[in-house]
Amino acid sequence: MAALRIGGFTPFSTTDYPGQLAAVVFCQGCPWRCAYCHNPHLLPASGAERHTWQDVLAFLDTRRGLLDAVVFSGGEATAQAVLADAVRAVRALGFRVGLHSAGMYPQRLAALLPSLDWVGLDIKAPRAGYARIVHAPADAAAVYDSLRMIRASGIAHEVRTTWHPRLFDAADLRALAGELRAAGVDELVVQEARSIGTTTRLPDIGDADRAGLRAALRDMRRVGHRPAC
Numbered sequence: 001m002a003a004l005r006i007g008g009f010t011p012f013s014t015t016d017y018p019g020q021l022a023a024v025v026f027c028q029g030c031p032w033r034c035a036y037c038h039n040p041h042l043l044p045a046s047g048a049e050r051h052t053w054q055d056v057l058a059f060l061d062t063r064r065g066l067l068d069a070v071v072f073s074g075g076e077a078t079a080q081a082v083l084a085d086a087v088r089a090v091r092a093l094g095f096r097v098g099l100h101s102a103g104m105y106p107q108r109l110a111a112l113l114p115s116l117d118w119v120g121l122d123i124k125a126p127r128a129g130y131a132r133i134v135h136a137p138a139d140a141a142a143v144y145d146s147l148r149m150i151r152a153s154g155i156a157h158e159v160r161t162t163w164h165p166r167l168f169d170a171a172d173l174r175a176l177a178g179e180l181r182a183a184g185v186d187e188l189v190v191q192e193a194r195s196i197g198t199t200t201r202l203p204d205i206g207d208a209d210r211a212g213l214r215a216a217l218r219d220m221r222r223v224g225h226r227p228a229c
């Protein structure tokens with residue numbers, strides 16, 4: 001069996017799975033190239049492996065009863081078919097399992113959902129804006145299929161989007177809000193894009209920009225702000 005390719009590992013986090021003390025496994029590889037990506041070293045399918053899956057499992061074994069959960073993040077965790085085996089192994093250790101995903105592989109996500117406890121789903125843009133945001137061929141319909149499946153499953157989840165006024169204008173925000181509401185979503189976490197750790201310089205976001213954001217998403221609840229993924 002192929003092992004999960006891991007590009008980073010955080011042994012303790014209070015922010016990656018709401019309400020849970022979690023370890024975070026950063027899976028290697030993502031086909032998209034978002035300008036605001038904070039993890040460019042995770043984008044190639046193969047990287048300079050820093051942690052082996054066996055090492056991570058051995059560490060997690062020592063944290064049973066101390067941590068609540070393990071979150072698979074990335075990169076795009078669902079890009080690796082072997083993720084399903086990794087999720088099963090983590091559940092067998094007694095942890096809850098969270099997933100951060102951009103929802104680009106809905107069939108893989110559907111197979112994983114029964115084994116997950118929480119999903120943070122990144123919606124990058126309204127459908128028409130996807131390729132412009134992710135700088136790669138993107139099937140926005142697949143992402144919205146993932147959103148529909150997550151909601152139909154009843155699993156706990158969070159819908160979030162990363163925003164910067166240079167990338168995402170008020171018309172984009174209104175279109176995004178409309179498409180999310182049509183999918184039954186009325187709560188959105190907004191992550192502000194920042195230049196720290198990215199390959200693209202973006203200017204600081206000002207109060208006027210934030211006021212525009214709140215106005216465009218006025219029908220959404222919990223338009224929170226926090227750093228981007």
Ligand code: SF4
Nearest residue numbers: 030032033034037075
């Ligand atoms: S932000 Fe997420 S989806 Fe976009 S390139 Fe980075 S890892 Fe991939």
